[in-house]
Amino acid sequence: MQNNLSYQAPSADGLLEQFHSSRKYSVDLIANLSAEDCQAQSMEDVSPTKWHLAHVTWFYEVMVLRAFEKNFSFWNPEFAVLFNSYYNGVGDKHPRSKRGLLTRPSLQQVLEWRKNIEDRVQSLLKENSSEELLWLIQLGINHEQQHQELLLTDIHHLFSNNSLWPIYTPQNNEHSSLEKPFKWIEGISGLVQTGYKGNGFHFDNEGPQHSALNQIHSIGNRLVNNFQWLQFIEDDGYDNFLWWLDAGWAWLKAEKISAPLYWNKDNEGQMLRFSLNGNNPLDLQAPVSNISYFEADAFTRWANQNLAGFAGARLPTEFEWEAFAQFHFEADNDLFGKVWQWTSSNYTPYPGYKPWGGIAGEYNGKFMVNQMVLKGSSAYTPKGHSRITYRNFFPTHARWQMTGLRLAKDGI
DSSP, X not given: OOOOTTOOOOOHHHHHHHHHHHHHHHHHTTTTOOHHHHHOOSSTTOOOHHHHHHHHHHXXXXXXXXXXOTTOOOSOTTHHHHTOOSOXXXXXXXXXXXXXXXXXXXXXXXXXXXXXXXXXXXXXXXXOOOHHHHHHHHHXXXXXXXXXXXXXXXXXXXXXXXXXXXXXXXXXXXXXXXOSOOOEEEOOOEEEEESOOSSSOOOGGGOSOXXXXXXXXXXXXXXXBHHHHHXXXXXXXXXOGGGSOHHHHHHHHXXXXXXXXXXXXXXXXXXXXXXXXXXXXXXXXSXXXXXXXXXXXXXXXXXXXXXXXXXXXXXXXXXXXXXHHHXXXXXXXXXXXXXXXXXXXXXXXXTTOOOOSSGGGGSSGGGOSSOEEEEXXXXXXXXXXXXXXXXXXXXXXXXXXXXXXXXXXXXX
């Protein structure tokens, strides 16, 4: 199934520790949520918290236990349909737009199911330490980490639709202020090696490693911040079609977009931003977040002509970003853990790409159209989940994720 002859499986004991830690973290994330919070769905792209908790459990039951457990039986066969996401190879799915209508099973029943599956995976791992099983469990861990981030972004969106402005946590979980002044740094040009090479776990879309040609370019030493974005707004950036792609302009008008998602004003006109910490004054030094590709692209066109020192501004390619990160990872403290960074690269397969075999082959490859690549990670990404070669991807209009941008330009 893995199609990765160089994969080096971790020890069963080490993997079991990661498994338990990951499963515990998912439940820890709902400590401050009510059953009602875990039930609701605020738009089709968002899934209820209860559904996330159930789907990652479905993954272990269907992908792991069904294939390896002796005398396997479903906890509840109907869950195989209710909590399938997009895996056509395993059967029917409950409509995505109606996940919020699944009042049954209850949250408590989902948690009981989670415990049952955890115990069975633990027992299986003590009996079987084949490389294929270890790889599948590691895939399950990384899959659950992706849903841990989605759980937070989806709760963020859900709470933003509540006029009470609920606080998920009083602690600032973004830690995102940027104090260093902006400057251009010469990028890595010429033929560069991009993509994953090694024997550790990685997603199929990260490989194979191959050569890419970077023209001479520069990259910004830090992310675009809210102060710069506020300048864009105050200069009528959202009202001037000159900065926008035609599809972006149509989207902006249809959706009545005038600022990044979660920006709002109080009665005195002060700009606020709603986060998991509540509705607070906008931090001007924090990186702008929750912007679409359309917005990121429009900002670069505006900055190119209107911000001193930003002439030539554009979005970097994923290959420019990755080469920059390889050389500046230690020195740059905002490559990871603040916002996902839009690139100008279409999400397409690398030369020589082969999807995983079996059911897992549906994981990434079938989405390689009409999406853009993002690099890095966000404040909501579990620690240790992302890496320099990681390829996140979303359609051009998506902005409920923690998405921002870093600038690039041609030349030095």
